[in-house]
Amino acid sequence: MQHHxxxxxxxxxxxxxxxxYQDHALYVEQLAIKxxxxxxxxxxxxxxKAALKAAWARYQEAIDGRDVLICYxxxxxxxxxxLNLFAQWGAGFDIVSGxxxxxxxxxxxxxxxxxxxxxxxxxWEIKAALNAGIKCFNVESIPELALIQEVxxxxxxxxxxxxxINPDVDAKTHPYISTGLKDNKFGIAMEDALATYEHAMCxxxxxxxGLDCHIGSQITELAPYQDALARLLSLMDQLKSKGIQLxxxxxxxxxxxxxLNEEVxxxxxxxxxxxxxxxxxxxxxxxxxxxxxxxxxxxxxxxVAEVLFLKQGESKNFAVVDAAMNDLLRPTLYDVYHGALAVxxxxxxxxRYDVVGPVCESGDWLAKDRDxxxxxGAFIAIESAGAYGFVMSSQYNSRPxxxxxxxxxxxxxxxxxRETIEELFEHEHIPNAI
Ligand SMILES: *Cc1c(COP(=O)(O)O)cnc(C)c1O
Numbered sequence: 361m362q363h364h365x366x367x368x369x370x371x372x373x374x375x376x377x378x379x380x381y382q383d384h385a386l387y388v389e390q391l392a393i394k395x396x397x398x399x400x401x402x403x404x405x406x407x408x409k410a411a412l413k414a415a416w417a418r419y420q421e422a423i424d425g426r427d428v429l430i431c432y433x434x435x436x437x438x439x440x441x442x443l444n445l446f447a448q449w450g451a452g453f454d455i456v457s458g459x460x461x462x463x464x465x466x467x468x469x470x471x472x473x474x475x476x477x478x479x480x481x482x483x484w485e486i487k488a489a490l491n492a493g494i495k496c497f498n499v500e501s502i503p504e505l506a507l508i509q510e511v512x513x514x515x516x517x518x519x520x521x522x523x524x525i526n527p528d529v530d531a532k533t534h535p536y537i538s539t540g541l542k543d544n545k546f547g548i549a550m551e552d553a554l555a556t557y558e559h560a561m562c563x564x565x566x567x568x569x570g571l572d573c574h575i576g577s578q579i580t581e582l583a584p585y586q587d588a589l590a591r592l593l594s595l596m597d598q599l600k601s602k603g604i605q606l607x608x609x610x611x612x613x614x615x616x617x618x619x620l621n622e623e624v625x626x627x628x629x630x631x632x633x634x635x636x637x638x639x640x641x642x643x644x645x646x647x648x649x650x651x652x653x654x655x656x657x658x659x660x661x662x663x664v665a666e667v668l669f670l671k672q673g674e675s676k677n678f679a680v681v682d683a684a685m686n687d688l689l690r691p692t693l694y695d696v697y698h699g700a701l702a703v704x705x706x707x708x709x710x711x712r713y714d715v716v717g718p719v720c721e722s723g724d725w726l727a728k729d730r731d732x733x734x735x736x737g738a739f740i741a742i743e744s745a746g747a748y749g750f751v752m753s754s755q756y757n758s759r760p761x762x763x764x765x766x767x768x769x770x771x772x773x774x775x776x777x778r779e780t781i782e783e784l785f786e787h788e789h790i791p792n793a794i
Contacts, residue, residue: 661746684717
């Protein structure tokens with residue numbers, strides 16, 4: 361068993377300055393997280409409006425009046441209140457389902473700034489998007505193009521489309537979140553790109569407006585984007601020679617965030633290098649579109665859990681908390697690191713723990729080998745939980761989903777109340793006949 365000295369072993373939260381320690385207590389903006397956890401209960405997702413605004417500002421300031429549209433990839437966090445903030449700030453949205461379309465519109469999105477991605481669009485979803493008047497469909501296959509043409513024809517509309525081309529670059533990220541390689545379900549292969557555009561040109565109810573790619577997620581270097589851009593530009597040259605004019609180029613999302621202390625590119629550098637390259641190649645009039653998800657929300661949220669029990673094992677100690685893989689799936693799904701902070705720093709000898717949940721799976725862990733001075737009843741905050749956190753949660757083990765709270769200065773708002781036990785089975789029926 362390992363013992364570590366002192367109570368000052370903590371570090372600055374990755375969501376600083378919006379998440380910070382003050383007198384040995386963890387704060388979100390002006391509110392103590394302990395007080396929020398006691399008021400709203402745990403497990404609890406807490407988001408900082410100032411952190412969201414700051415993440416948005418990193419993109420917005422980079423644009424500096426140029427023709428760039430940021431379409432927030434809302435699958436990262438689709439709470440209506442968060443979507444509403446981004447809509448107020450002028451964001452467009454990247455959606456991947458009819459459900460997301462409905463959410464975005466409910467949250468106040470401008471349909472003309474919505475782009476529709478995803479490999480499996482269905483007729484009802486295409487119809488809803490055409491009715492809403494979205495900016496474009498990012499088309500991922502020839503059969504999808506045919507379906508869009510068919511649906512648009514029955515509605516007597518022209519569907520704006522952009523083809524998602526797979527540039528076959530390695531984003532050097534986790535295989536589950538790398539999407540730009542050849543043997544991947546996403547997008548149209550580069551070698552089929554030109555022929556697919558020419559085919560789309562002949563379709564009566566399809567209007568070609570753009571070119572799209574998305575190479576992966578949690579990308580921590582600019583090089584993969586530059587490789588992808590080089591390949592897309594040579595395609596754009598070929599399209600131009602065939603008389604196909606593009607209104608926009610969409611380079612997808614994927615910019616990484618620090619989960620601990622990783623260096624990640626600033627959106628400004630991605631935007632500036634891309635615009636400079638477009639200009640140099642004679643495409644200054646093509647609008648640049650980006651689809652960031654994680655980098656707009658990831659470090660704006662934490663998941664707070666209460667310590668239920670401390671278990672001393674032979675070679676490991678466990679802090680069993682009331683949040684689990686059903687609340688935050690990323691550690692289990694991708695085997696990735698999330699910071700874990702004591703909500704109150706106590707004096708004493710630190711001990712090393714795995715932070716685990718109550719779910720009946722060995723894969724149910726949130727953090728491994730972390731040093732705390734902690735006791736049952738204390739709270740632990742899992743960092744970087746603003747992206748792919750609540751949205752991936754489930755009721756596995758019949759656990760009601762957590763509440764979500766948005767903090768703005770010294771005020772807090774419930775933006776999703778905790779589910780009740782009754783809601784666990786409210787859609788289920790025992791047939792009379794059995
Ligand atoms: C998931 C996704 C994004 C956002 O990715 P992040 O890594 O969260 O920025 C953007 N575009 C598409 C098509 C996606 O599937």
